[in-house]
Amino acid sequence: MTRAASCAATRGERIVRGIAALFVAAVAVSMLDTPLVAIPAGICAALLAVAAVTGWCPGGPLAPRGPSEPAENTLGFADARRAAQAD
Numbered sequence: 001m002t003r004a005a006s007c008a009a010t011r012g013e014r015i016v017r018g019i020a021a022l023f024v025a026a027v028a029v030s031m032l033d034t035p036l037v038a039i040p041a042g043i044c045a046a047l048l049a050v051a052a053v054t055g056w057c058p059g060g061p062l063a064p065r066g067p068s069e070p071a072e073n074t075l076g077f078a079d080a081r082r083a084a085q086a087d
Contacts, residue, residue, distance in 0.1 A: 009055040021048035 009017070028041035050056055 009051070009057065014052050014055060017048050018052035021045050021052055024048060 022045075024041055025045035028038050028045055031038040031041060
């Protein structure tokens with residue numbers, strides 16, 4: 001399985017995500033009498049736990065991808081990147 005470079009989670013990031021998952025799960029359990037808070041908190045805790053264990057980046061699929069080729073220069077000046085590529 002390949003991950004994007006921006007989503008490569010280090011061991012420290014995964015540990016922090018695991019600790020955050022524990023805290024959010026504790027909030028979910030403490031709010032069981034209020035389902036409107038407990039259910040979303042439980043879902044967030046589950047997603048954080050999955051991200052901690054697998055290294056999955058929750059925002060990865062939703063992250064905007066930049067254009068593969070830069071937009072054309074509309075000011076009329078020579079583009080330095082293209083001039084360097086031509087050499």
